[in-house]
Amino acid sequence: MTPSKKWYKFIIPIVLVCFGCTTENFEENVGSQSLTKQENFTTSRAGLKSIGSGVMMQAFYWDVPAGGTWWDTVEGKVQDWSNAGIDAIWLPPASKAQNGAFSMGYDPFDYYDFGQYNQMGSVETRFGSLTELQNLISSAHNAQLNVIADIVINHNSGGDSEVNPVNGQSNWTDFNPMSGKFFRSYNDFHPNGIHNNDTGVFGGFPDLCHHQTYVQDWLWKKTESVAKYYRDSIGFDGWRFDYVKGFEPWVVKDWKNEVGGFSVGEYWDGNASTLDWWTGQAEASAFDFACYYAMDAAFDGNDLNRLNDDMLWKRNSMRAVTFVTNHDTDEIYNGKMLAYAYILTHEGYPTIFYRDYEEWLNKERLNNLIWIHNNLAGGSTNILYTDNNEYIARRNGYNNAGLIVYINNADYWQERWIETNWSNTQIKDYTGHSNWEPTTQGGKWVKIQVPPKSYSVWAPK
Template sequence: MKKSISFIYLLFLVLTLSCSKNDVEFEEAAIDNPFDKENALNTNAQRSMGSGVMMQAFYWDVPDGGTWWNTVSTKVADWSNAGIDAIWLPPASKAQNGPFSMGYDPFDYYDFGNYNQMGSTETRFGSLTELQNLITTAHNSNVSVIADIVINHNSGGGSEANPFTGGNTWTDFQPASGNFLRSSYDFHPNDYHSNDYGAFGGFPDLCHHKSYVQDWLWNNSNSVAKYYKNTIGFDGWRFDYVKGFEPWVVNSWVNAVGGFAVGEYWDSNVSTLDWWTSQANASAFDFACYYAMRDAFSNNDLNNLNNNMLWKVNGSKAVTFVANHDTDEIFNNKILAYAYILTHEGYPTIFYRDYEEWLDKNKLNNLIWIHNNLASGSTDILHVDNDEYIAKRNGYNSSGLIVYINNSDSWLERWVPTNWSNTVIKDYTGNSSWEPTTQSGTWVKIQAPPHGYTVWSTK
């Protein structure tokens, strides 16, 4: 009996000591902040989608077997409590590879796991009922749901004689839903024109100039867009491979059904990204920011953070990210990259595996809290060199913040200007115990740990 009691006591000590300093400091930061902790965690309920933090709720080759929708459902409440305001799901409808497909080879836009075709009834992710249960769970947790829309190309059609090529093409689409039947007249080349911006991977390339295609994609009362929104319950849109068609396509979709929209325009040219967002009436993933961070944190030269990025040109249209299902090149100092996007302008996205498997979830939750409660207003870059990066958010609905990223091997300190005069400030990450008072001229000395970061704001 004495041995059992000793074991329980030892276990209690281990569990108690395992609470890191970061955990304690995060709890204190949430309580001491001008927003109380309960309100801070539920701030996303009052935010419109695009002003909080998005979770990419999948990765390439998630487990097959129809379990993914249920897996995500179990996590939504915790994500919401952490401050996530939207989840981005993979392409949800039936694709050519049926139970094994990640959805980027779409066949039947109206089959969400309820028709027996392409080798299965369920999709890789689950059934229609499980998808709708997930969406209901998300909505009950004040979390919006973003659909991945793949409308550049299709896959899985039967062979037919094609009068525009003089041979046979795989363009005869007869989906079991009976909706959006397609033929060679709906793909390139056809009787309208031979091609648009670009085809992908040899798949049949949809022609968005055909009125029949437009009607089925967004115009009809039972169009794909309206079915996704009104029947399935999606709130927003992530458009795949938008380089393959003109931006007016996304604009037309958004005009027909509304909702937040972001396009995957894979290009690091900021002017091109900015042009696309204005033409498409949508946001774009900030690939310019992604590549600047890759070069900064992987090559150990933070001067790259001085590069131009979409968030610097139009922060309201920039969706920032550190990794996604297609690209994950920031292997070193990845948490520093998250400290960057979660304190700067733009709509930051967290990658599922970074949050659930690879990085410190407590640190990410802390940064999400900082983003949702402190990171507002315009941005001023205060200092940048090989190892240091310091920037100031000037505040809008809050007092703003100063973020200090240190990629050197030792603690660093630096005097910086603030927006606060004769004011006590603190580090809301818990990485520094300093609580300095700003001078009457607003200057203050702050510090950051090696290969770490601090985020400063008023107490």
């Protein structure tokens, strides 16, 4: 969730504060391509694909159909996604929120109600019942897919009004969930006896205080904490932390160190240096918003030189989760397939957006790029050429031959001589966009081509 959410009407300004962090004592969450697939990511549940061996699917979009059918819809797709090369699915916030059957989950009320209690105006959530969620997760696991939970712990919504003695004001901070777990009062939010605020407040909602031991216990430390309940009772395998600008990075680090699992934060910032700082402090991955903004400028703004911009994957590919669009942005813009060709041939852990895959773009073309990512896109990256309309890069290979990707934003065919890693080797375009099958020279040079407004990906035949 971000300040761009469609149902939020206002935002309180964010004040950033840098706090100290704890020492590192748990497994790395790493990005993708400089190591082997197996070494890059880990999964704590036997029988599942290693996270990072393939591609993540964001298995929802903003305002998916209400009526409690979404878990069933996704369950019907998990095997096909796995067959295509997906290794994890990211679900929307699964527990009961203030808006009940109409909520997308980003206004959480009862972290332990997955559609089994009659509160907030409904029994089921917008997405379905507890049983349907469990069936979905079971089917995903049977398809060897990890399931990533969307965790919203910056703020809560739906509490009753009570007076906060710290400031003498009435606030909606009295939470009495029907699950009987994690009751909350004014002392668990800001302001309280510890401090008035942390790094940010979202939308005027009650802002959880993660410095309170009671809050830490219920969120990740206790045997029945939210984190352990999600992992052990519901079956989630990893975490996507919402709006991490709203609390200090040590919260994500402590959560991950307590319960394990792949972790990625939504730190909405286009500055690669800032993203790199956050991933180091949290010891977790982050969505590469720097890459997102550079691609938007490159493909929608018709200047592929912008792909030379600083990005998180260039600073630390082992922490970068790349994406073309998500539930907050979910726009169709020019060159979206070119953007997918970019993230699916470059370093980082790429994410596919549900509507792009299932509704808006060519699924066969996306499946081809997923295959290329999983089988050819290894090793470090060298950018070979850029101008307004052309971009060529080489992946140098790791336990595979690597590849050359050629992206063309012009309205006509283009061709160029480039230096490969292969001498006297016949190569081909694995996208099928070109029928050339040239042989590289002894000095590794070869001429390749690319169609208008398209891309080609070259590797040994």
